[in-house]
Amino acid sequence: xxxxxxxxxxxxxxxxxxxxxxxxxxxxxxxxxxxxxxxxxxxxxxxxxxxxxxxxxxxxxxxxxxxxxxxxxxxxxxxxxxxxxxxxxxxxxxxxxxxxxxxxxxxxxxxxxxxxxxxxxxxxxxxxxxxxxxxxxxxxxxx
Amino acid sequence: xxxxxxxxxxxxxxxxxxxxxxxxxxxxxxxxxxxxxxxxxxxxxxxxxxxxxxxxxxxxxxxxxxxxxxxxxxxxxxxxxxxxxxxxxxxxxxxxxxxxxxxxxxxxxxxxxxxxxxxxxxxxxxxxxxxxxxxxxxxxxxxxxxxxxxxxxxxxxxxxxxxxxxxxxxxxxxxxxxxxxxxxxxxxxxxxxxxxxxxxxxxxxxxxxxxxxxxxxxxxxxxxxxxxxxxxxxxxxxxxxxxxxxxxxxxxxxxxxxxxxxxxxxxxxxxxxxxxxxxxxxxxxxxxxxxxxxxxxxxxxxxxxxxxxxxxxxxxxxxxxxxxxxxxxxxxxxxxxxxxxxxxxxxxxxxxxxxxxxxxxxxxxxxxxxxxxxxxxxxxxxxxxxxxxxxxxxxxxxxxxxxxxxxxxxxxxxxxxxxxxxxxxxxxxxxxxxxxxxxxxxxxxxxxxxxxxxxxxxxxxxxxxxxxxxxxxxxxxxxxxxxxxxxxxxxxxxxxxxxxx
Numbered sequence: 001x002x003x004x005x006x007x008x009x010x011x012x013x014x015x016x017x018x019x020x021x022x023x024x025x026x027x028x029x030x031x032x033x034x035x036x037x038x039x040x041x042x043x044x045x046x047x048x049x050x051x052x053x054x055x056x057x058x059x060x061x062x063x064x065x066x067x068x069x070x071x072x073x074x075x076x077x078x079x080x081x082x083x084x085x086x087x088x089x090x091x092x093x094x095x096x097x098x099x100x101x102x103x104x105x106x107x108x109x110x111x112x113x114x115x116x117x118x119x120x121x122x123x124x125x126x127x128x129x130x131x132x133x134x135x136x137x138x139x140x141x142x143x
Numbered sequence: 144x145x146x147x148x149x150x151x152x153x154x155x156x157x158x159x160x161x162x163x164x165x166x167x168x169x170x171x172x173x174x175x176x177x178x179x180x181x182x183x184x185x186x187x188x189x190x191x192x193x194x195x196x197x198x199x200x201x202x203x204x205x206x207x208x209x210x211x212x213x214x215x216x217x218x219x220x221x222x223x224x225x226x227x228x229x230x231x232x233x234x235x236x237x238x239x240x241x242x243x244x245x246x247x248x249x250x251x252x253x254x255x256x257x258x259x260x261x262x263x264x265x266x267x268x269x270x271x272x273x274x275x276x277x278x279x280x281x282x283x284x285x286x287x288x289x290x291x292x293x294x295x296x297x298x299x300x301x302x303x304x305x306x307x308x309x310x311x312x313x314x315x316x317x318x319x320x321x322x323x324x325x326x327x328x329x330x331x332x333x334x335x336x337x338x339x340x341x342x343x344x345x346x347x348x349x350x351x352x353x354x355x356x357x358x359x360x361x362x363x364x365x366x367x368x369x370x371x372x373x374x375x376x377x378x379x380x381x382x383x384x385x386x387x388x389x390x391x392x393x394x395x396x397x398x399x400x401x402x403x404x405x406x407x408x409x410x411x412x413x414x415x416x417x418x419x420x421x422x423x424x425x426x427x428x429x430x431x432x433x434x435x436x437x438x439x440x441x442x443x444x445x446x447x448x449x450x451x452x453x454x455x456x457x458x459x460x461x462x463x464x465x466x467x468x469x470x471x472x473x474x475x476x477x478x479x480x481x482x483x484x485x486x487x488x489x490x491x492x493x494x495x496x497x498x499x500x501x502x503x504x505x506x507x508x509x510x511x512x513x514x515x516x517x518x519x520x521x522x523x524x525x526x527x528x529x530x531x532x533x534x535x536x537x538x539x540x541x542x543x544x545x546x547x548x549x550x551x552x553x554x555x556x557x558x559x560x561x562x563x564x565x566x567x568x569x570x571x572x573x574x575x576x577x578x579x580x581x582x583x584x585x586x587x588x589x590x591x592x593x594x595x596x597x598x599x600x601x602x603x604x605x606x607x608x609x610x611x612x613x614x615x616x617x618x619x620x621x622x623x624x625x626x627x628x629x630x631x632x633x634x635x636x637x638x639x640x641x642x643x644x
Contacts, residue, residue, distance in 0.1 A: 022344070039244065041243065041244050043235055043238070043243075043247040043249060043250065044247075044249055044250070044253075045250065046253055046254070046257070046403040046404065046406075046639070047246070047250055047254055047403070048399050048403065048555055048556070048559065049251075049254055049256065049397075049473065049477075049555075049556055049559040049560070050559050051311055052246050052250065052251060052254055052474060052477035052478075053314065053476075053477045054311075054312050055244075055245060055246045055311050055477060056245060056246070056307075056311045056312070056313065056477075057310055057311030057312050059244040059245055059311075062244065063244070063582040072177045089243060089244075090244030091243045091244075093242075094608050101277070124246065
């Protein structure tokens with residue numbers, strides 16, 4: 001009952017499938033889930049002075065929104081008898097998922113595949129490709 | 144819709160006068176004539192000068208440099224001792240990962256820099272070298288180094304006395320530390336007076352140096368390249384005002400976003416080109432430095448000799464990096480930090496990057512390309528452009544784009560500084576804010592329509608006047624900063640504040 005599956009969640013269809021897949025695994029292997037909602041953010045982005053002044057407020061709003069998206073799925077997991085925790089964080093999705101997986105000593109990282117197949121995303125790789133290259137724990141990409 | 148109303152409100156009077164004056168020059172002249180009587184008395188009061196060794200020395204310049212020197216000594220040359228710690232803070236070594244999403248020291252620095260790195264670094268240096276000769280560079284660098292201590296002091300106070308509102312937004316800056324800081328010592332009335340005085344000057348400075356000067360000099364570059372635009376300053380102004388209005392009134396973030404992405408690129412391109420020119424003429428660099436040193440102490444072709452060079456250097460440095468003026472403190476106040484002192488360390492890098500690095504680059508390029516010709520009339524951005532053109536033909540076009548973008552981002556920053564001063568005096572509220580923003584847009588048009596002299600004088604006057612109230616406050620509050628500094632270093636030593644990375 002100690003093993004944790006870290007699941008990346010962003011309320012897309014793929015993410016819901018990833019959670020469903022993870023919940024099924026958890027049920028079979030007696031693991032718990034840890035859902036992570038990442039708000040994409042860079043410490044080096046540029047802001048106008050007005051945005052700086054409102055940043056703290058915006059951050060709270062972003063986290064609130066993330067929690068409001070994650071709560072329904074947490075309730076569903078609870079009903080299904082899956083033990084699950086969650087957190088919402090700002091940062092770079094792939095980097096954060098890696099560091100949280102390490103911090104939680106997760107046995108697996110589960111994410112949905114990157115949505116869309118635009119040229120830019122293929123070129124830049126997206127979160128899934130990046131994680132495939134750098135994940136510190138076994139990674140499952142749910143299509 | 145609002146924009147459209149505003150735009151037509153702006154355009155109509157000009158269209159009407161266009162019907163009377165056949166040539167664009169007529170309109171420019173009319174606007175210049177109308178403004179000069181209002182502006183001139185303000186300018187002569189702020190720049191009250193005393194004769195020193197046969198040259199006029201504006202007291203306000205001495206006021207700024209003396210303050211920078213006093214802070215430098217009072218805080219034990221903090222700008223030299225603390226620069227390693229500054230870099231470590233900007234790199235994010237002390238950032239708690241749990242605070243991700245808040246304003247980082249890097250972001251506060253970048254935003255404050257985008258407000259100060261601008262035409263002062265391109266056009267202002269051109270003016271300094273034209274009037275003060277190569278020696279002005281020496282005094283500019285010295286003023287930049289000393290100014291780091293002023294910025295250190297004002298940004299710590301900005302964070303210490305900022306207002307944090309219930310909805311999570313923050314407001315900070317001299318008006319808050321002057322009133323709140325001094326009321327702690329039972330000088331509430333005097334603090335309030337200084338805060339109001341500062342706010343009035345800040346609004347003037349926002350409309351002057353933060354707006355009219357920017358519009359004026361970027362138009363100078365455009366009209367220099369495209370003769371067809373000559374005398375059409377009002378037209379350029381209306382276009383610029385419409386874009387500024389779209390961002391600050393219309394809230395069209397996409398334009399601001401695009402500029403914020405391009406401006407750092409432009410800055411890198413500008414410094415890069417300057418570096419290339421310096422490397423191409425590496426043999427002349429030695430001579431340039433000796434011209435700078437000789438010119439600083441014994442210039443020949445400069446009005447007022449060494450004092451003339453010093454005045455020009457000090458003036459332009461202060462105008463470019465705004466240390467002691469108080470403006471940057473407004474931008475820095477929003478940072479997320481466990482201790483106000485960290486922001487002082489971060490902010491002291493600003494005059495260094497702005498003046499010691501970027502301004503010096505500009506002036507080196509002017510000097511090594513031998514572009515400076517005393518009394519030739521080639522000054523300001525035209526001088527800088529000529530210097531860059533000497534090595535890269537076509538650089539003038541790039542400089543024009545850079546000038547317009549720098550001008551634009553500086554305007555956006557200053558519209559916010561001015562707005563904060565405005566709301567401090569008149570209270571917050573959509574309608575009140577709109578009035579200021581509309582006035583700001585009108586001044587873009589006025590700025591691009593006037594000849595250089597009155598504009599530059601007015602911008603200087605208002606920006607320097609901010610320093611009168613700000614520095615009085617800084618002197619009275621500096622013991623508090625010293626106490627904060629001691630507290631910070633004690634926490635650093637005890638491990639209460641520690642490096643994360």
